[in-house]
Amino acid sequence: MNKKKTSLLPKNFLFRLTFINIFIVSIFIALSSWAVYNTACFLVDSMGTMTGTNQTKFNKTLYYYLWIFSLIAMITGSIAHFYLTKRLIHPLKRLIESTKSMKKGNYPEPIEVTSSDEIGQLTSNFNGLAHQLKKNHEQRQKLVMDLSHEVRTPLANLNGYLYALKNGVIEGDPALYESLYQESERLTKMITQLETLKEWDYISEQSFFEKEMAPIGKLLHETVKMFEWQLKEKQIAVEIDAEDADLLVDKEGVLQAISNLTENAIRFYSGEGIISIKGERLANEYYIAITGPSYPITEKEGEKLFERFYRVDPSRSRDTGGSGLGLSITKEIIEQHKGDIGWKTDEAKNTFWFTLPLETACTSR
Template sequence: MRSITTKLILAFLAVSLISIGVIVASIRFSTNREFDKFISNQYETELAEELVKYYETNNTWDNVNTARLGRTATQFGPQGDKPSNFCVTDIQGVVVMESFAHKIGDTVSLDVLNQSIVLKANDITVGHLLIERPPDKRDPMEDEFIKRLDLSLFLTAIGTIILAFIFGAILSRTITRPIRELTKATHEMAGGNFGQQVPVRSRDEIGELAASFNKMNGDLNRSFNLRKQMTADIAHELRTPLSLIIGHAEAVHDGVLPPSKENFEIIREEAERLEQLVKDLRTLSLADAGELSVEFQPVDINKLLGDIQSHYMIQFNQKRIALNLEPAPVILQVNLDPIRFSQVLTNILDNALRYTPEEGSVAITINKNDKQAEISIQDSGNGVTPEDAAHLFDRFYRADEARNRNDGGSGLGLAIAKSIVEMHKGSIWAEIEKGKGLKVIIHLPLIQQ
C-alpha cells in the first residue's frame, strides 16, 4: 500500500508533467509560427528590394527571373521543377514574371493588386509583387536557430520536472507531517496513554484537525481522570457510613455497646446518609445520560422563588440568618420542570444555610438579562478561593477537605444542580468578591412572547 506521501509526490509530478507538456507544446507551436511569420515578412521586404534594384538597374521588367535577382528571390523561387512562389506585374497589372498561379501576359484583377506589395523606384510605382505562398523551407541558419530553441525548451522542461519532484517531495512531507504526528498520538491513545498533544503547525484544515484532536484528547484525559477520581470518591463516601453501620452493629451484637436508642439512632442516621448518597448518585447518572425524567411547563420565576423562600424561612430564622428575595419588576416566564428546578435551588440554599454564620444574610435576586432570566444567590459567609470557585460544581468536591460529612454533605449537590440547569438549556457558575461571601448565578432562557 502506497503512503499518502508517495501519492502526493506522484500527484504533483503528474500535474507538473501535464502542465509542462502543454506549456512546451504551446510555446513551440507559437514560436515556430511567429518565427516563420517574421522570416516571411523579412523575405518579402528583401525580395521587394531586390526587384526594385533590378528595375532601377535595367529600367525595365524585361527578362526578369529569379536567376537574375538576389538570394531572397532564389529562396522564394522555384525548387526543382516547381514554379515560383511569387509573381511580378507592371503598373497595369500585366504579369511580367510568372508563378505557379499566374503566367506571363496574364492580367491580375484590381482586388488582387490591392493586396500586393507596391514596388517603387525613386518614389514612382513601377510594379506589384504578389506573394502566393511562403518559402518552402528555411535556410540552414534559421533551422539551426529553431533546433537550439527546441533544445532549450527540452532542457528547461527536464529541469522543471526535477524541481517539481524535489518541491513535491518537500511539500508532501510537510503536509503529511502533522498527519503522521496525529497517527502516532492516536496509537498512543489506543494503548491507554491519554493526554497526548500534537503541535498545531498551521491555520488550515489540518491545523484545525490537530487543534480539535488536542481538545478531544484533553477532554478524554480529564474525563478519564475524573472517572477514576469519582470511583475513588464513591468508594470513600460509601465506606464511611458502611464502616459506622457495621462497627456499631457488631459492637451491639458482641455486647461492647448496649442496644440503646442512641446507638440504634447512629446506625439509622448512617443508613439514611448512605441511602441519600445512592439516590444522589442515581440522579446524577440519569442526568448525565439524559434519562432523568422532566416535565417542562411555563413557570413564573418570581412565584417559584417566592414559594421556596417561604419554605426555607423557618430554617433560616432558627439560625438567625436573613433570607431576602428581590423579585424581578416584570413577570418572567421560563419553560422548566418546577420539581427538578426546586431541587437545584434547594441544594444551593442548603449550602448557603450551612456556611453562612449567625446574624448573616442570604439575598436572592431575580433580573431580566437580555433574553434570559438571571437568578443570583449571594450569601455573607467567608466565601471560597478562586481556585475552589472553579471546582464547586465538580462531583464530590469540597472547598474544605477537613470538614466532616455531618457538616458538608456528600459533595454531589452542586454537581446535580449543574446537570439539571444544563438540561434546562441554562448555565450556572459561582462568583466571589472579597468580603461578600459566595454568589451563585443561574441563567435560564425566557419564553419568547
Template sequence: MVAMITSSGYLIYEFQKFETSTISKDVQLIKEQYPYVNLEEKGHNLVSVEIYDSNLNVVYPKGNEKRYSDNIIVVVEKLFYNNEYIFSTSFMYEGSEYFLNITYGAQSMVNDAARISLMVMLSGIAGLFIFVPIISRTGYKMIGPIKNMTEITKTITVNNINTRLDIKGTQDELKELSQTFNEMMDRIEEGYKSQQQFVSDASHELRTPIAVIKGYVNMLDRWGKDDRAVLEESITAVKNEAENMQDLIEKLLFIARSDKSTLIYTKEDFNIISVLKEIEKETKMIDSKHKLYFKFYEDANLYADKKRIKQAIRILIDNAIKFTPINGYIMVSSFIIEDYYVVKIEDTGIGMEKKDLEKIFDRLYRAEQSRSKEIGGHGLGLSIAKIIVLGHKGKIKVKSTLGKGSEFSIMLPYINHDEF
C-alpha cells in the same frame, strides 16, 4: 510529456500566427481570382492549391487526384510525415459552395518545435539531477516531523496520557498543529484525572455507609437477636445509612445524566414568587435555630422547570443553614437586574477562603472548614445547583469571606415581570 505539450503548443501558436499573416491573404486572393486562379509565382512556402465543387470533385487544377481533406488526423499525419501543413476552408461563387485546400511547407516550424522539445527534455533531465536532492531533503524536512508526530500519537494510551508532541524544529504550520494537539491532550488529561478523582471520591463516600451498615449487621448477628436495645439501634443506623446512600446515588445519577446530555427539564410558565413563598414557608417550618429573613421585591414570569429551580434554591438555603452557627443571620431576597431575575441567599456562617471559591462547584469538593462530621454532606449540592442554573441559561455567583459568611446569587432569564 512536458516536451510534447510544449512543442505542440509552439506549433499551434506558429500556425495561428501564420494563418493571420499569410494564409488569410492567400485565401482572399484565390476567392477574388476564381475561376482564373494564377499561382505561377508561389511564395512563402506555398506547395499546392486544390479547389473542389460541392460534390468534392476537383475543379482546380484539372487532373488533380487529391481528395479534399479537413480531418485533423490527416492534417497531423501530413505535418509529421511530409512536413506540410494543410489549411481547409470554403467559399461561395455564383451561389455555389466550393471547398479549398491550401498546402504549405512547414519544415522550418517542425524543426523549431523539435529543437524546443529537445531543449525541454534536456532541461528536465538537468532539473532532475539538480532539484531531486533538494526536493528530497525538503520533503524529508517536512514529512519527518509528521512521521514523528504519527509515531508519538500511536504510543498515547490511558497509561501514558501525559505524552506530548515535541514542537521544537517544526515548521510554523506543524508547530501550530502540535501546540493545538498538546492543548487538546492537556484538556483530555485534566478531564480524565477529574473523572478518576470523582470515581475515587464517590467510592470513598459510599465506603463509609457500607462499612457502617456492615458493622451493625455484624453486631445484630452477634447480640441483636437477644438484646432489643441493640436491635433498635442497629435498625435505626442501617436505615439512616441506607437513606444516605440513596441520596448520594440519586445525586450521582443526576450528574451522570447531565454529563450524557440526557437530563430532561420539564419547562412551564410560572410566577417565581409562588415558588419562593413555598420555600419560605418550608424553611421556617424546618429551621427555628437561625434568624431567617425573606424579602421578595419583584415578581417575574419564568419559563423553566419549576421543580428543578426550587431544588437549586433549596440547595443554597440548606447550605446556608448547615454552615451558619445557631442564631446566625440568613437572608433570602429577590429582585430584577437587567435581563435576569436574581435570587440572593446571604448568611453569616463560617465562610470560605479565596482558594476554595474556585472549586466549590466541583463534584465532591468540600472546603476544609466544612469537613466536620457534624456538618456532613457529600459535596454534590453546589454542583447540582450549577447544572440546573446553567441548564436554564442562567448564572450562579458567589462571594465569601472566611469567618464572616457567604453570598450566593442565582440569576435566571425571565419573560416579563410586574411590580410586587
C-alpha cells in the same frame, strides 16, 4: 513490524503523492511539448520561407530544446512539489506521533495550529479531543478516589453493626435501627447526587440545553414550601423578598440550585434569627441571596466551598456535613446558565448568592 510500517507512513505517503503528481504533470508537459512542436513546424513550413534542409534543421533544433525545457520543468517542479508537500503534511506526522502517544496512555501537548485549512481544522479538533480525554481521565481518577474515601466509613459502620447483630454481640433496638437507616439513607442520597452531578457535567460540555420561561419569584416560594416541615420542627422562620421576573432557564436545575442552598442554610443554622431569601432584578442579571445564622466561614474554608465532597462544618462530620456534593452541583448548574455564584460572611451570618443573566429575560407583568 507493524510499528515500523506505521512510523514510515508519512514518508511513504509523501513519496506516493509526489510520484503521482510528477506522473500526471509529466504527461501534460509531454503532450504540451508535442503540440507546440507540431504547431511550430506546421506554421514555419506553411510560410514557405525555408528550404527543405533548413526546415529539417529547424525541426530538430526545436525538438531538442523542447525536450530540454520539458525535462528542466519536470525536475524543478518535482523538487518544488516534494518540499512544498513535505511542509504541507508535516502536521500529519505530528498528529500520528501524538496519536501513538495517546495509544500508550499518555496525553500529548497541544499541537500548534498554523493554518485554517482542512489540516488546521483537523489539528484543532485533535487538540480538543486530547484535552477532553485528559480531563475525563482526571475526573474519573478524582471521582474514584473521592468515592473510596467517602463510602468507606459509612459502609464500615453498617458492616460492623450488622456483623455484631448477626453474631449476637449486640441486640437491636429502635435507636440502633434508626441509626443504621440514616446511614443507609446518606449513602443513597450520595449516589443520587453523584448521578445529578454527572448529568450536569455532561450538560456543561454541550453547546445548548433545554430552557423555558419560568417565574423566579414563584420558584423561590415553591422551594421554601418543600422544607416547611423541617422549618417547623427546628422552629426557624423564613422571610422571602423577591422581585418578579421571568427567566429563560432550566427550571428543574434552578429549583435544585435554590433547594441546595436553602437546605444548607437549614442544616447549618445556629444562633437566633431568620433565614432570609432575597431576589433582586439588577441591570443585567437577577440576583438571589440566601442568608442564615451560622458560624463564620473563614477565607481558607471559602476557597474549597464548591469543591466536591468538601464539608463546610469544622468537624466535617457526616451527621451534619451532608455528602459535600450540594454546593458542587449548584455551581455546575449556575455556571451552565452563564451565571456567577459565591458566598460572604457577616458576623454570625453566612450568605450564599448566585446570579442569572437577564439577556434572555423579561420582567413579569
